[in-house]
Amino acid sequence: MSSKYGVSFTHAAWRGWPLRVGQFGRRGVLQELVAAADAVLLWSGGTSEVTLHERRGRNVVRHAFVRRAGMVDLLPRGTAIEEVSWHGQASECISVSLGDAQLGERLDAARPLAAGRVLLGLTDAHVVDLVQRLGAQAVAGQPWGTLYVESLSLALASYVGSRYADAPSAADSRAGALPVGSLVAFVEENLDNNIGLVELAALTGYSPNHFARLFKQAFASSPHQYVLERRIERAKSILRDPHRSLAVVALECGFCSQAHFNTAFKAKVGVTPGAYRKG
Secondary structure (H helix, E strand, O other): OOOOEEEOOOOOOOOOOOEEEEEEEEEEEEEEEEOOEEEEEEEEEOOEEEEEEEEEEOEEEEEEEEEEEEEEEOOOOOOOEEEEEEEEEOOEEEEOOOOOOOHHHHOOOOOOOOOOOOOEOOOHHHHHHHHHHHHHHHHHOOOHHHHHHHHHHHHHHHHHHHHHHHHOOOHOOOOOOOHHOOOOHHHHHHHOOOHHHHHHOOOOOOHHHOOOHHHHHHHOOOOOHHHHHHHHHHHHHHHHOOOHHHHHHHHOOOOOHHHHHHHHHHHHHOOOHHHHHHH
């Protein structure tokens, strides 16, 4: 959905947290804003001087700071902003809402930030990386698939919750073992399909959040990286057949396009699929 301040990604096809990519000019004023859910805001572009008036009950707290590219704001659900103004250079913001009830329930990952604890101008490289990758997937139509997008969403919620929330969720204390053989068999049988994190977790009976941690312990790899590695290994085998085009190999190994296949293969193997085939 387009608006004055960018494009939002909340449609059914998008499998991550609701997300908006917005552009802001050199100066402006916004009034009467309320965070309907915990929000993570990542800023890029130029430097701006920002003044933000936050309402807390009957009081108004004034925040004045310089915003630079790479800074992160965390707004807990219910944060009320009377007015925010800025002037300086044009900037872009990727805002991610951690309050989608359906996704939060599926991933068991929506944990609230500390109530009333507005954090502005943070520098956190891990949040920056996760939000940038989520934003890129949203803009490009999630070319790397459901598993990657859900894993990024889970990682963002888990990290922000563990570092900036009041307390960890009860799910963090649960322990258990995974049916490794069944998982391996399922992945091998479905490499050409768009496997999702929720789908994998459902095979074990654990929540996606808890499943992802157990999976990393058992496989020394995240679910997304493991599936990607298996797809690359299958591709190596199929590439021995000179009659199969690279586009066909990409589809048979679960890549959404030949371009995605080329990028992922080269990142893992060091050469493109075509060069690998030539030996």
